[in-house]
Amino acid sequence: MDIKLSQCFIAVDDHDKALAFYQDVLGLEVRNDVGFEGMRWVTVGAPSQPDVEIVLEPPLADPNASPADKKAMAELLAKGLLRGVIFRTDDCDAAFERIRAAGGEVLQEPIDQPYGVRDCAFRDPAGNMLRFSQPRRQ
Numbered sequence: 850m851d852i853k854l855s856q857c858f859i860a861v862d863d864h865d866k867a868l869a870f871y872q873d874v875l876g877l878e879v880r881n882d883v884g885f886e887g888m889r890w891v892t893v894g895a896p897s898q899p900d901v902e903i904v905l906e907p908p909l910a911d912p913n914a915s916p917a918d919k920k921a922m923a924e925l926l927a928k929g930l931l932r933g934v935i936f937r938t939d940d941c942d943a944a945f946e947r948i949r950a951a952g953g954e955v956l957q958e959p960i961d962q963p964y965g966v967r968d969c970a971f972r973d974p975a976g977n978m979l980r981f982s983q984p985r986r987q
Contacts (some may be wrong), residue, residue: 854901856892859977860908860931862923864889866974867905874951877903886912903934926975933977935968938968939985945969948981961985 861867870886871877871893876917879903881892891905908931911923925931937945941959948971956978968982 856902856904857934858910859933859973859975860906860922860926861905861973861975862908862926863974864891864905867891868893868938870953870974871903871905874953875949888912926977927976929972931977933973933979935980935982938981938983941967941969941981943983944983944985967972 859867868879868891872879876895877893878896879891880894881890883890888910889906890907890910892902893905893960894902899902908926909919914922938942945955954972955978956972957980959966959967959969961967966982967985968980970978970980973979
């Protein structure tokens with residue numbers, strides 16, 4: 850049996866700000882933009898990975914969720930406590946400089962990690978932590 854990652858989800862509170870970051874700064878392509886029941890989902894992905902997508906979704910994408918639950922998720926997102934993703938790059942330092950120059954909120958400058966990668970970290974416009982990881986050259 851062959852199993853591959855198809856989609857992952859990142860909660861965002863403003864799709865237009867998220868698109869400006871994921872599309873314009875990171876260079877991901879928009880593959881889908883769908884509205885349903887007052888919510889919006891935008892799918893983005895790297896041109897080099899046509900079968901892997903990131904879905905930018907509302908903090909609690911459930912029309913049946915209670916107002917209290919929606920508020921709680923929005924508060925967690927605002928605090929940066931929801932999980933983001935780790936991107937792989939062939940040049941961590943160049944990615945860092947590009948994202949920083951575009952106004953990305955720096956969480957960690959490039960550093961060699963003891964677990965075999967060089968990485969850096971930013972927050973996206975919604976507060977999610979995104980890491981950019983380069984396998985250490987041997």
